[in-house]
Amino acid sequence: METLYPTINPKLIEKITEAEEIAIFGHTNPDGDCVMSQLAVSYMLSSLGKKCHLFNQGPFNRSDINPYSLYFATEVPDELVKKNPLVIVVDCSTIDRPGLIFDKVSTLERIVFDHHSSGENFCKREFSYIVPESVSTTLVLEQLRKALAIPLTYDLARFLYIGFCTDTGFYHFLRRSNAEESLRIVTEYVKEGVEPYEVFDTLNDGKTLDYYKEISTLVNRTIAIYDGQVLYTYQNHQEALADSVSDVLYSQLLTVKGVKVVFFFKEKEDCIVVGMRSKKDSKVDVGSFAQSFGGGGHFFASGASLKKTLAESITLVTTAIKDLLDTNEIES
Structure with a gap:
């Protein structure tokens, strides 16, 4: 076998x-x-x-x-x-x-x-x-x-x-x-x-009400680019949580119609941590994509740390991902 x-x-x-x-x-x-x-x-x-x-x-x-x-x-x-x-x-x-x-x-x-x-x-x-x-x-x-x-x-x-x-x-x-x-x-x-x-x-019990309020905040500030193929949101350093919201956030945003890639930018004291997820049918390898920034991970889930400001990191990553998308689906 x-x-x-x-x-x-x-x-x-x-x-x-x-x-x-x-x-x-x-x-x-x-x-x-x-x-x-x-x-x-x-x-x-x-x-x-x-x-x-x-x-x-x-x-x-x-x-x-x-x-x-x-x-x-x-x-x-x-x-x-x-x-x-x-x-x-x-x-x-x-x-x-x-x-x-x-x-x-x-x-x-x-x-x-x-x-x-x-x-x-x-x-x-x-x-x-x-x-x-x-x-x-x-x-x-x-x-x-x-x-x-x-x-x-x-x-x-x-x-x-x-x-x-x-x-x-x-x-x-x-x-x-x-x-x-x-x-x-x-x-x-x-x-x-x-x-x-x-x-x-x-794995799922024990979440606080603040946990779900934070997810709501992150979803509300989510921005769609490239005709909805990419979604990204961010968390400021002063918004540090008592519990991680990443898993639920990704699972929710990846259900949005037309989305292929989701980025979650988290501002730390000395760097920006970028979480990356791609939808199973998108064929976008975020593992290799993260590696280009010194990070790593899987085909559908990865991450990287950037020594830049939050704004610089968002611009850098969201600009670079365009080459991996289906350009035929992006309106000029």
Whole structure:
């Protein structure tokens, strides 16, 4: 049977097997796939007797992953660096994604597990396992579980399933090319006792009224350009939220008739973070588009950071995207 997942390089497995101390990193402003991937790696390798340390710079603003923040350290102790731990990075397409917390271990040997289609290869090829066809990093890590012959337990299955649900929008972003194998894998998690409805509630409950008011504000200031093929909105620095609105915002704006690409510009203290999403039938690869600005991501979901003002960033990105659109549909 054909599979989306190639065999993991034996050298990578050997490197993990030989390690005694392991430091596990994910990207800043983590989502469910990132957090659950880190927890899954720690769970699996701890079961093999490894001493695992979880690090994430945060912030853990999303209500669905905030309870897990207690498991993560935000600083790397000097004592750990002196022990020369094996570094494992998950769900990161570029070396800057883990944030400043990663600086202390940036020269140490590392392994990368990811599913982003663009970005940079920031470790030796034999020590990276990147599967762009995978719908989540947790399903990439399912292959590590099998390679290490680690038994599937309820706790591990739940970690892996939540990551899958986060990055597929609870099955919404599955495509025929990856659905069959993905569903076959997660069926095993359900058999292990994971309840889909409980996970859905975990991912969606707990939102505040202010959360939905902010979404309303962002939708109201959304601007349509190129005859409605592109929508963009923005958030000023002083409008920092207690919870992320990005996922709901994108899902709503991508349902607008005629839209192909959505941009969300978020003003930070030292940069502008641009979230990019494209509709499944648009054929616009926002992953490659983000890479042209030093960012990365997937074909349909990506992001980049720009050292410019908010106005400059909007002009730069919205001008550049025109070349990727169907110019026949843009009135002169």
